[in-house]
Amino acid sequence: GAVVSQHPSWVICKSGTSVKIECRSLDFQATTMFWYRQFPKQSLMLMATSNEGSKATYEQGVEKDKFLINHASLTLSTLTVTSAHPEDSSFYICSALDRSGNTIYFGEGSWLTVV
Amino acid sequence: QKEVEQNSGPLSVPEGAIASLNCTYSDRGSQSFFWYRQYSGKSPELIMSIYSNGDKEDGRFTAQLNKASQYVSLLIRDSQPSDSATYLCAGSNDMRFGAGTRLTVKP
Numbered sequence: 001g002a003v004v005s006q007h008p009s010w011v012i013c014k015s016g017t018s019v020k021i022e023c024r025s026l027d028f029q030a031t032t033m034f035w036y037r038q039f040p041k042q043s044l045m046l047m048a049t050s051n052e053g054s055k056a057t058y059e060q061g062v063e064k065d066k067f068l069i070n071h072a073s074l075t076l077s078t079l080t081v082t083s084a085h086p087e088d089s090s091f092y093i094c095s096a097l098d099r100s101g102n103t104i105y106f107g108e109g110s111w112l113t114v115v
Numbered sequence: 116q117k118e119v120e121q122n123s124g125p126l127s128v129p130e131g132a133i134a135s136l137n138c139t140y141s142d143r144g145s146q147s148f149f150w151y152r153q154y155s156g157k158s159p160e161l162i163m164s165i166y167s168n169g170d171k172e173d174g175r176f177t178a179q180l181n182k183a184s185q186y187v188s189l190l191i192r193d194s195q196p197s198d199s200a201t202y203l204c205a206g207s208n209d210m211r212f213g214a215g216t217r218l219t220v221k222p
Contacts, residue, residue: 044159101147
């Protein structure tokens with residue numbers, strides 16, 4: 001089946017630094033990708049929807065200047081957490097919509113720990 | 116408000132039973148609906164997508180879409196303890212999730 005790959009799977013960064021997470025659709029072109037955050041024992045929270053070649057649409061309450069999303073190609077979207085703080089520590093997950101619009105696949109997720 | 120609402124609370128079934136999970140949706144233009152399974156600490160995995168009215172079967176799983184009544188459901192036959200997870204549904208036009216349905220299959 002189709003695969004969405006996220007990198008890195010685990011990352012630890014120092015408070016105040018920035019960290020980039022990549023989301024790649026490996027065997028299909030994704031016109032739309034979604035970014036989520038999930039805290040332990042809580043629901044998936046949609047952060048933003050990104051469409052290839054255009055600006056991401058952020059959900060209410062999500063700071064677009066803190067969570068920078070770039071979707072420069074049909075197979076790659078990146079999420080950059082800028083000036084990370086310990087409260088940004090979470091599980092970040094992307095998903096990708098294939099061009100048929102019929103299927104959305106999730107990446108494996110990226111665990112971010114800010115120390 | 117989300118397009119797709121998952122109203123059922125935690126569900127517990129004995130091993131071998133049928134588990135029935137349900138979602139209702141408002142008309143926001145989604146053409147496809149998806150069922151995902153998420154184990155604790157893991158990313159959701161796609162179980163099935165459905166876009167045609169009626170039933171779609173894949174192994175022990177059957178997804179049902181009823182456009183007239185605006186609901187989408189998932190049946191799991193011969194439930195196994197390994198099916199214990201949180202199940203999530205969403206529409207292609209609104210990929211926001213609720214808490215999902217926590218399924219426990221008891222041996």
